[in-house]
Amino acid sequence: MSFGYITRRFRFCASHRYWVSNWTEEENQAMFGSRTSKYGHGHNYILDVTLKGEVNPVTGMVINLSEVKRIIGAVVKRFDHRFLNVDLPWFSDLQPTAENVARVFWNLIEPGLPAGVFLHRVRLYTTESVFAEFFGDEGEAVFSKRFSFSATHRLQSDSLTEKENRDVYGKCNNEHGHGHNYEVIVSVQQLIDAVTGMTMPLKELEKKVRDFLNTELQGKRLDMEVAYFRNKPATSENLISFIREGLEQKLGPCLYRIKLKETNNNFFETGELFDGQ
Ligand SMILES: [Zn+2]
Ligand SMILES: [Zn+2]
Incomplete structure (x- = not known):
């Protein structure tokens, strides 16, 4: 069965x-x-x-x-x-x-x-x-909040020729870049506090995630202004790894899952549990 x-x-x-x-x-x-x-x-x-x-x-x-x-x-x-x-x-x-x-x-x-x-x-x-x-x-729960930021990028790999880059990335290889309103859903897993009834208070989660997004990503041209993408293409697969590393610093081991939505038609996930929703 x-x-x-x-x-x-x-x-x-x-x-x-x-x-x-x-x-x-x-x-x-x-x-x-x-x-x-x-x-x-x-x-x-x-x-x-x-x-x-x-x-x-x-x-x-x-x-x-x-x-x-x-x-x-x-x-x-x-x-x-x-x-x-x-x-x-x-x-x-x-x-x-x-x-x-x-x-x-x-x-x-x-x-x-x-x-x-x-x-x-x-x-x-x-x-x-x-x-x-x-x-x-x-005693334990997962708590999640959706955030957004706007950034631009050009998809380009240093290991490929100009023609290969055009063939692989198509219009996303446009020299002058293009932009997205990215959405990030950040989930933390923690004990539910017996007094407040909360895992991580919303205000604390908001502050830590916004600090990271505003400093590192908001309004940036990813492939030019973010050092992490100097040697790797600014795809969403690589972007979600960058976000995970940054948020691990801010949130520690309670970071449970990250979802990154590039447009309404595609999203990417990393973390303990693939969710698929
Ligand atoms: Zn794009
Ligand atoms: Zn309420």
């Missing part, structure tokens, strides 16, 4: 706030900013649940999607149009961060699955650019 993974997307709208009750107003403000408001703030959450199991040779399915909708839909319904901190019991003493909400979904969905079907990943988007993933490893 073969093994398969299936992912089903769910959506719900809810509000939440971040507040540590034994911290002062100032301490809460410093950590969470406007997200401390007692009235909460809202998100159009997107929940991607990935299940795995043997493919049934008769039905050709891991699990019938109508069963997925019924089991997980019932869980999601409890979150929809709620103020998570107040309306749901699990968040009375647990910060409803993306990491913790993904973890609670895991714990609620897992017991309802039929025999032979397992949870692989719960991914929760709070915005299009910020999401958390939980893999069932109690």
Whole structure:
């Protein structure tokens, strides 16, 4: 029998706030900013649940999607149009961060699955650019943020003749370069802090990644202004290696995965786990 993974997307709208009750107003403000408001703030959450199991040779399915909708839909319904901190019991003493909400979904969905079907990943988007993933490893989660920068390049290899360069790279070999709005999705894996409910606070991740992107890449002609590309073509495969090396310096061993999108039609990945999405 073969093994398969299936992912089903769910959506719900809810509000939440971040507040540590034994911290002062100032301490809460410093950590969470406007997200401390007692009235909460809202998100159009997107929940991607990935299940795995043997493919049934008769039905050709891991699990019938109508069963997925019924089991997980019932869980999601409890979150929809709620103020998570107040309306749901699990968040009375647990910060409803993306990491913790993904973890609670895991714990609620897992017991309802039929025999032979397992949870692989719960991914929760709070915005299009910020999401958390939980893999069932109690206490640990992956947190991701999408960044962008603009740069130009010319694809050219010193080891090839002018004609060979034109043949290999085509219009990307244009002498005067061309540009992209690159997107980088940076993922870190860490323990979920018991007090803040966060892996790496968003502000810290943003600062470290933006520092690197702004200093090294934003507004640059890669093949001329970035030393790393003096001896290698400024392709996205090489660019993602450059970004990984730079971010390893800033983020350390918690760096989990990097995705680089050159245009809407192609992206590149490096890291612990190939994701393919
Ligand atoms: Zn929020
Ligand atoms: Zn290009």
